[in-house]
C-alpha cells in the first residue's frame with residue numbers, strides 16, 4: 045500500500061506539491077495526470093527518495109525514510125521517462141537483469157531465467173526482439189523492452205513515467221490492457237504517469253490529477269475521464 049499524508053515538496057523557493065493526501069492499496073492502477081510541469085515526475089522523485097519532502101510517505105506501512113533499499117527488497121520499482129544504454133547489449137540480456145533481486149553478486153543467469161524472459165516477451169508480443177541489439181531498436185521497441193524488465197522485477201509498487209509516450213496507437217492500448225491485467229493477476233500497485241487519458245477508458249483504477257488545486261484519487265469512469273480531459277484542455281494555472 046501507499047499512503048501520502050500532508051505531502052509538501054518542491055525546488056528551492058517553489059512549492060510544487062502542497063498538502064497532498066491519498067491512500068491506495070494493491071491491487072490498484074493509478075493514472076497520474078496533469079499539465080506539463082504539474083509535478084508528476086516530482087512526485088516520483090519523492091517516492092524514489094531523490095527529493096526531500098515534508099509530510100509522511102508510507103510504503104506497505106513503513107515510512108519511506110526508514111526503508112533501507114526499496115528496489116533491492118522488492119518494495120518498489122521505477123521506470124523513468126528516459127532510460128539510456130550506451131553499451132552494446134542484447135535484449136534478452138537487458139531484460140533478464142530484472143531478476144537481479146534473486147541473484148547473488150556474481151551469480152550467472154540460468155537457462156530457466158532466460159526462458160522466463162522469453163515467455164514475458166512473448167506475452168508482450170515482442171519475442172522477435174529477443175536476440176536484437178538493444179541500442180538498434182526504435183524508441184517504442186525500447187520502451188516495451190524496459191517495461192518487460194520492470195515487470196520481471198516483480199516489485200509490489202511500480203512507478204512508470206509515461207511508459208506509452210513513444211508507442212503507436214495499437215501498442216498504447218495494449219500496454220494499458222497489459223498493465224491493468226497485471227495489477228489484478230499479480231496484486232500490484234501501479235502508478236503510471238500518462239497524458240493518454242483516452243486510453244484509460246474501460247479500465248478499473250484511479251486517476252490523480254496533479255493540476256487540480258486539491259488533487260485526490262478519483263475512481264476511473266467515462267465521466268471522470270472526460271471531466272479530467274476537459275480540465276486539462278484548459279490553460280493551466282501557473283503555480
Ligand SMILES: Nc1ncnc2c1ncn2[C@@H]1O[C@H](COP(=O)(O)OP(=O)(O)OP(=O)(O)O)[C@@H](O)[C@H]1O
Pocket residue numbers: 055060078079080081082083084085086087
Ligand atoms: N531539479 C530541479 N530544479 C528546479 N526545478 C525543477 C527541477 N526539476 C523539475 N523542476 C521544475 O518543476 C516543475 C515540475 O516538473 P516535473 O518534471 O515534476 O513536471 P511533470 O508534471 O512531470 O511534467 P511533464 O508532463 O512535462 O513531464 C517544472 O516546472 C520543472 O521545471
